[in-house]
Amino acid sequence: TTDDLFETAVEAAQKKGYVKQGDITVITAGVPLGVSGTTNMLKVQVVGHILANGEGINKQKIRGRLCVCHSKEDLVKEYQPGDIVVTQDTDNTMLNQLKTASGIVIEKGSLDAHAVTVGLSLDIPVLLNVKNATDILKTGVFVTLDCENGVIVAD
Structure with a gap:
């Protein structure tokens, strides 16, 4: 799912040190997934599990x-x-x-x-x-x- 994709992308960026807990990320994606040229989604997400x-x-x-x-x-x-x-x-x-x-x-x-x-x-x-x-x-x-x-x- 796109939610799983976003979570995996943010976790990978965090492991590499590009982002840290509490940072705001902007993620772009295309639906359907894996098809070139279909970027039609933008998500703003906070890194980590905000309580x-x-x-x-x-x-x-x-x-x-x-x-x-x-x-x-x-x-x-x-x-x-x-x-x-x-x-x-x-x-x-x-x-x-x-x-x-x-x-x-x-x-x-x-x-x-x-x-x-x-x-x-x-x-x-x-x-x-x-x-x-x-x-x-x-x-x-x-x-x-x-x-x-x-x-x-x-x-």
Whole structure:
């Protein structure tokens, strides 16, 4: 299928080092496949398996374990130092955990959000406006948080 062809082409380009996770690729193809002169398709595709996207506040990129918190109690119970904290929003009651977090992902937010202030103060990546992050992402999963491209990519 064309989807299989596109996936194979992107994987080959990634193995050769031409593209990396989070890069945007433009692929041209012709249908029916294998017939010269039939280029009639164009696809824009992000490299890798994007789990979620949002707005990065800096250009940092880190790999880490997710700690998804539906409540402050979840954060206290599930958090391990170095985790990427995923929550609807942050506040001062979370500072003990946020001080040792490797990144922050929030569902809401603007540039004056608490998470932004914490992230800039601690020099850690923060991704804002990640819709349904606490439903989509799962605690314990290792991901790459790429704030430059505004994506969370499965490892």
